[in-house]
Amino acid sequence: MNLNPVDLIVDKYQEKRTALISILHDVQDRYKYLPDEALKMVASRLRMDINEIYGVATFYKSFTLTPQGKHSITLCLGTACHVRGGPKILRELKGLLHIEPGQTTADRQFSLNVVNCLGVCAIGPVMMLDRKFYGEMNPIMAKRIIEKLNNKRRGVKS
Amino acid sequence: MRTVKSVQDLEKWKNDILSKQKRHEIIVSVCGGTGCQAYDCQKVKALFQKELNQKGMREKVALKVTGCPGFCERGPLVTIYPHNIFYQRVKAEDVPEIISETIQNGKKVDRLLFEDPNAHRKITSANDIPFYRSQMRLLLSHNDLIDPTRIEDYIAIGGYRSLGKALFQMRPEEVIEEIKISGLRGRGGAGYPTGKKWENCHHAKGEPKYVICNCDEGDPGAFMDRSLLEGNPHAILEGMLIGAYAIGANQGFIYVRHEYPLAHKNAEIAIKQARRVGLLGKNILGSGFSFDVEMAKGGGAFVCGESTALIASIEGKVGEPRSKQIHLVEQGLWGKPTNLNNVETWANVPLIINKGSQWFSSIGTEKSKGTKIFSLVGKVKNTGLVEVPMGITLKKIIFDIGGGQQDGKRIKGVQTGGPSGGCIPASLFDLPVDFESLTQVGSMMGSGGMIVMDEGTCMVDVAKYFVHFLQEESCGKCLPCREGLKRMGEILDRITEGKGNGEDLSLLEELSEVIVDTSLCGLGKTAPNPVLSALRYFRPEFEAHIHQRRCPAAVCTPLIQYSISEVDCTGCGACKKVCPTQAIEGEKKQSHRILSEICSKCGSCKDICKANAVMVQ
Numbered sequence: 001m002n003l004n005p006v007d008l009i010v011d012k013y014q015e016k017r018t019a020l021i022s023i024l025h026d027v028q029d030r031y032k033y034l035p036d037e038a039l040k041m042v043a044s045r046l047r048m049d050i051n052e053i054y055g056v057a058t059f060y061k062s063f064t065l066t067p068q069g070k071h072s073i074t075l076c077l078g079t080a081c082h083v084r085g086g087p088k089i090l091r092e093l094k095g096l097l098h099i100e101p102g103q104t105t106a107d108r109q110f111s112l113n114v115v116n117c118l119g120v121c122a123i124g125p126v127m128m129l130d131r132k133f134y135g136e137m138n139p140i141m142a143k144r145i146i147e148k149l150n151n152k153r154r155g156v157k158s
Numbered sequence: 159m160r161t162v163k164s165v166q167d168l169e170k171w172k173n174d175i176l177s178k179q180k181r182h183e184i185i186v187s188v189c190g191g192t193g194c195q196a197y198d199c200q201k202v203k204a205l206f207q208k209e210l211n212q213k214g215m216r217e218k219v220a221l222k223v224t225g226c227p228g229f230c231e232r233g234p235l236v237t238i239y240p241h242n243i244f245y246q247r248v249k250a251e252d253v254p255e256i257i258s259e260t261i262q263n264g265k266k267v268d269r270l271l272f273e274d275p276n277a278h279r280k281i282t283s284a285n286d287i288p289f290y291r292s293q294m295r296l297l298l299s300h301n302d303l304i305d306p307t308r309i310e311d312y313i314a315i316g317g318y319r320s321l322g323k324a325l326f327q328m329r330p331e332e333v334i335e336e337i338k339i340s341g342l343r344g345r346g347g348a349g350y351p352t353g354k355k356w357e358n359c360h361h362a363k364g365e366p367k368y369v370i371c372n373c374d375e376g377d378p379g380a381f382m383d384r385s386l387l388e389g390n391p392h393a394i395l396e397g398m399l400i401g402a403y404a405i406g407a408n409q410g411f412i413y414v415r416h417e418y419p420l421a422h423k424n425a426e427i428a429i430k431q432a433r434r435v436g437l438l439g440k441n442i443l444g445s446g447f448s449f450d451v452e453m454a455k456g457g458g459a460f461v462c463g464e465s466t467a468l469i470a471s472i473e474g475k476v477g478e479p480r481s482k483q484i485h486l487v488e489q490g491l492w493g494k495p496t497n498l499n500n501v502e503t504w505a506n507v508p509l510i511i512n513k514g515s516q517w518f519s520s521i522g523t524e525k526s527k528g529t530k531i532f533s534l535v536g537k538v539k540n541t542g543l544v545e546v547p548m549g550i551t552l553k554k555i556i557f558d559i560g561g562g563q564q565d566g567k568r569i570k571g572v573q574t575g576g577p578s579g580g581c582i583p584a585s586l587f588d589l590p591v592d593f594e595s596l597t598q599v600g601s602m603m604g605s606g607g608m609i610v611m612d613e614g615t616c617m618v619d620v621a622k623y624f625v626h627f628l629q630e631e632s633c634g635k636c637l638p639c640r641e642g643l644k645r646m647g648e649i650l651d652r653i654t655e656g657k658g659n660g661e662d663l664s665l666l667e668e669l670s671e672v673i674v675d676t677s678l679c680g681l682g683k684t685a686p687n688p689v690l691s692a693l694r695y696f697r698p699e700f701e702a703h704i705h706q707r708r709c710p711a712a713v714c715t716p717l718i719q720y721s722i723s724e725v726d727c728t729g730c731g732a733c734k735k736v737c738p739t740q741a742i743e744g745e746k747k748q749s750h751r752i753l754s755e756i757c758s759k760c761g762s763c764k765d766i767c768k769a770n771a772v773m774v775q
Contacts, residue, residue: 017474018473021456021474024457059457059476059477060457060459060477079379079573079607079624080607082623083537083609088762091758092760095760116376116378117377117379117380119384120193120196120230121607122534122541123233134196135196135197139765
């Protein structure tokens with residue numbers, strides 16, 4: 001694994017231990033997850049105990065230690081989305097992808113995550129697919145979006 | 159970009175910008191907030207840009223991408239000035255018509271105007287729409303006018319003038335006094351008097367001192383802080399500058415949650431621009447006062463909205479709260495005096511300094527002054543951000559501004575205060591909204607989320623939702639919160655599965671009491687509130703689940719059955735096609751039937767049925 005980017009990220013924050021969370025965010029933006037080797041490198045550059053780094057990386061929900069799929073699906077389950085049917089969409093997504101939140105499909109195409117609020121409550125239920133927001137979602141729309149991506153991959157016109 | 163070295167420089171810059179702006183006869187402002195982005199406002203903006211360029215109209219017409227005007231549900235929103243025509247649900251396809259009709263000929267495009275649902279009348283200007291009419295938009299109104307990525311736009315509306323006033327006409331103590339007299343209270347939830355907090359930090363011993371802007375906004379259902387920081391970041395910076403001057407701090411931090419990328423980006427741009435022109439940095443406006451701001455990003459932990467946990471997070475540690483016996487104003491960030499306020503609180507500061515504490519305190523109630531922004535969401539017709547004077551009734555917010563019920567189902571309550579708050583029943587909707595009244599009825603102001611619930615919302619399910627939410631988010635430091643919430647969640651799970659028993663409710667109350675009494679931080683202490691308020695106002699719903707094994711709102715899946723009415727079914731087959739478990743049978747044009755043994759109760763059939771033939775019991 002090429003760890004040069006990690007070096008550059010730590011340089012950017014001038015090896016400041018207090019910038020640990022920002023460093024981890026940048027590392028995750030680069031690799032889409034926090035690889036073991038990268039965390040070890042961060043630990044040695046910041047002269048911190050690896051356990052401390054793991055403590056932070058596992059405490060904050062934005063961080064993931066497992067590789068993510070090609071497409072990332074984030075479903076909002078905030079209160080407004082909840083009362084407007086968010087859980088139904090989650091059930092549909094789990095059924096379609098055969099995974100639980102926090103997991104990635106075996107073919108590494110989709111990662112499913114849930115968050116407590118994306119702050120777009122007025123148009124809930126909200127789903128985010130690869131950083132694009134979709135408002136006023138329902139299970140049928142969710143199914144169509146996944147099917148469209150699957151068809152695209154297989155070269156089928158929808 | 160120029161540098162501003164004095165108040166005179168600032169005034170001159172403003173005049174230069176205004177005279178340049180006069181060249182534009184027409185302004186097209188497109189909302190670029192996160193909500194409108196979900197509806198592809200970028201495409202609308204891109205097409206305006208292309209078409210206006212092609213037609214050679216860019217000299218006459220200015221195109222602005224602004225912050226969120228609040229009516230997210232109707233996005234993308236486009237306003238044409240000076241005609242003041244408010245277009246909603248604008249698609250890229252509509253752009254050529256807006257240009258040819260409105261911009262070139264001054265005519266309205268009727269189908270894009272908002273229609274009054276009662277009078278069936280088209281409304282031209284945003285101010286005449288019921289959603290906006292009863293609002294008092296002191297903070298949010300700037301969002302419609304400025305491009306948050308251009309400091310010039312903020313300068314043009316008189317931005318940073320309050321800073322000049324504070325630095326040159328007021329001593330720090332006078333600034334604090336002004337904020338104290340205004341009666342401004344923290345908008346983050348607890349409502350602590352802002353001026354008093356500043357005064358304590360001002361007097362605290364220790365150097366350096368820090369100011370922090372809390373944009374963690376973890377309460378699900380609230381997004382006013384996101385919109386303010388996204389839409390008008392310089393106002394927050396100006397508030398922080400004034401606060402830092404009053405307190406004696408030279409360094410500030412803006413802590414933004416990870417889920418708000420646009421707010422983070424816009425705040426970062428604002429900081430860079432302010433630095434470049436000299437409004438952040440050394441010797442600001444030639445006053446000798448120096449101040450700078452850094453960004454800090456959260457990591458998706460709800461508890462980090464709590465001030466001591468937030469500080470641990472900025473320090474790069476695990477976000478665990480600590481005891482507040484020694485206040486942050488004395489020992490906060492890195493053990494130094496620290497003043498932390500929420501985004502909306504900071505946004506009020508320049509207004510108060512500019513217009514005076516008397517003016518500010520004339521708005522609101524005796525103990526709650528000024529306006530408050532609420533995010534009105536859930537089962538209500540008009541959803542979005544609503545800024546109202548304190549003391550307005552819930553009824554006015556939900557029915558006049560929100561337009562009342564959404565799809566024919568009666569509204570039965572409103573949840574305020576997020577996971578620390580509670581649900582207020584419709585019978586109390588005459589309640590004036592201020593810090594004290596909401597606390598009195600067992601809820602709280604919180605950061606301003608208002609989630610409307612109707613007959614289709616199960617209050618047991620909502621209570622369960624909050625308990626699971628808090629259980630997930632408990633940092634785990636205190637046992638009562640960590641374990642108690644887990645047990646409460648198990649009891650509520652049981653009840654919603656139809657396995658509740660007669661003792662469950664008293665057990666829930668007992669556990670709640672222990673958690674309230676023995677948790678360390680504010681989040682733990684208030685965690686049982688959603689359950690307690692649901693039990694207080696909606697007890698019959700709990701009892702129906704326990705004694706009759708019935709969910710009156712038809713939400714809890716183990717307790718409900720789907721069926722199709724033979725009379726209403728048209729046999730169109732839409733439900734059969736959409737059913738994920740193939741649990742629906744029936745011939746075309748014949749009445750269909752649900753096989754309850756394989757039905758997964760997902761509700762897709764009910765959502766798609768046009769004849770309203772799918773019933774839930």
